Amino acid sequence: MTTDPTLQRWRLLLGSAGAACLGGQPMDPDTAARDAALDWLYGRDEDLRHRGVRADGPREGGHGPSALTTVDWLDDIAELFPKETVERLHRDAVEKYQIHDVVTDPAVLERIEPNPALLRAVLQTKHLMNPQVLRQARRIVEAVVRQLVDKLSTEVRAAFAGTRTRRPSRLRQARNFDMTRTMRANLGRYQPDTGKIVIETPYFFTRTRRHLQPWQVIMLVDQSGSMVDSVIHSAVTAACLWGLPGVRTHLVAFDTSVVDLTADVDDPVELLMKVQLGGGTDIGRATAYGAGLVDAPRRAIVVLISDFYEGGDPGLLVRTVAGLVEQGTKVLCLAALDSQANPSYDRGLAQRLADVGAHVGAMTPGQLADFVAEHIGR
Template identity: 70%
Template sequence: MTDAGLERWRLILGEPSAEGLGGLSGAAAERDAALDWLYGRDEELARRDIRREGGPGRSQLSTVDWLDGITRLFPKETVERLQRDAVERYEINDIVTDPAVLERVEPNPALLRAVLRTKHLMNPEVLRLARRLVEAVVRDLIARLAEDVRHSFAGARARRSSRFKQARNFDARRTIRANLGRYNPEEQRIYVETPYFLSRTRRHLAPWQVILLVDQSGSMLPSVIHSAVTAACLWGLPGVKTHLVAFDTEVVDLTEDVSDPVELLMKTQLGGGTDIARAVRFAAQLVEQPRRTIIAVVSDFFEGGSTTDLVRTVRNLVEQGTIVLGLAALDEQADPAYDRECAQKLADVGASVGAMTPGELAAFVAERVGR
């Protein structure tokens, strides 16, 4: 088969389409075998009598062979999608629990999530390898978010003169106004005798507290990851005192580990029930200056505790001047799934409810702190 379009359809449809589209050979046949190893186990397709059977069959491939093969046969974006489906859709856990496999995988967010879900299954050797994977992904996330944070908290230009003549600080308005007397109407030019420049200064940052309350339930895993990264990027900024608190039915203050998000994530215990009210009461005890505090509750708002207690506590915080954010998602997609009834009750008593990317949260904090 030489037609690229037909080959693509043949790879999508598998062996049942061979009669109409023809067979595969060489690298295309290897791709077909790799796809069948993964998607040939789809029970939903089997129930509908749709079988993707191709190549030598999945039984002839080990997980290590499969990973080596897809890395060689497919582009990086496709490899990441196949790995994500393997660990999240088909729960092929040996991708992140087998040392031989871990040494071959390319770190990406899907594998980070898989490690955090399965780390309790790992022996010390595997956990050491998995930690390297976590470090690589977290390092990349921090590098990307740190740029947004630096931009949000960048110093503003002061409206006073500077003797340091740098192009980025050129005060065009004052320079034009001061040299208007040297305007030549025939040439339509202003001849500048004295240029003016602005000095730069950092904003005056009054002290603020930012308290991140993070739901540890399994569905919130992407938000748990990005909350840890966000807290690390906010940690140590002038005028910002950051807290990170994780909760399910219990509440754990993780603030002492904020500067090491890898260690923090490796300590995270996913699953269990959810008692948001208890977590918000804990956060209320941390508040030092109510009107200088932001409490961000990162949760799907499926409350396992008392909704009445939760609403009452949030109302009290808002009435004392604390900013309460209810974030149904804090990740790069900001695509939430949450209990809208509970979220609406919190909005009715003054909380701001929605979803944010980490960069948007950093900008929100910077806007408040810079006032």
């Protein structure tokens, strides 16, 4: 007798505590293998055991945590689960259960498929790696950063491509399609029986390229452990802004100390390999350093990326930001800079910064590029 696939999925979700939902029937071999792989990772959660959610013995798959090596487990999940699930399992293994050999074991690094979760893991554990392992881990950093740069560079190019005008263009590009004029000009070709308009002559906008005067973009990035996504995307964003006409980009990382990484901004891989995550936070000190980099106050944008949990003097931070705003510098305070822009920050201090004139919020890297393009194009 074959167990209902829906019940088997519920069994995977609930773990051994949900064995009753199968009505005494066994799991099929694939489901049992998935159950064993999940148990290898989540079965070590002592909180479940203390609450009686998980029995003390291994689950029905027959593989307790000691039966699989990390290499075996990685091979198994790559075959048993879709890519999105594999990335989540990688992330939980390193971040939740501190299984560092996912990214520090040479045998694992040789076969593992790079993904953003592993990039975060490498940056958080690279201080544990010997030089040989670090060279292998760099492959993960390079692969994921290349994907991020390819994606974001398209958004940056679009942001800086120029604004559309109402003047017609002979250059026919989909992004410049003039829908309103095209529909109006072809209304006479409306077909009532199909409800469609036959377009004989499409029309397109032209774009005027912004005349760019030199601007500075100074990115100050909190490198405390909770800001790993922000560090990654800041490095990629700075690399994409680097070399744009009329833009001079600086990248500064900080915790209780300040490190100017501008010399490596054109190589985000090298930059990320130099970042040291963790430690305290002195945002005021970093902002004062950034203020000292400003050459032309009214042609500068200071982007402060932090959770705003200040370990230094909040008053210094607020006064420095107020001074920047008063001299005409644009100050953008971002609570998050990952691709989902999920903010977690000290709202009280962020409000004080907003009160003195800073722009405060959360943006994806693409939205940050739009913000920069909008201001330097004025």
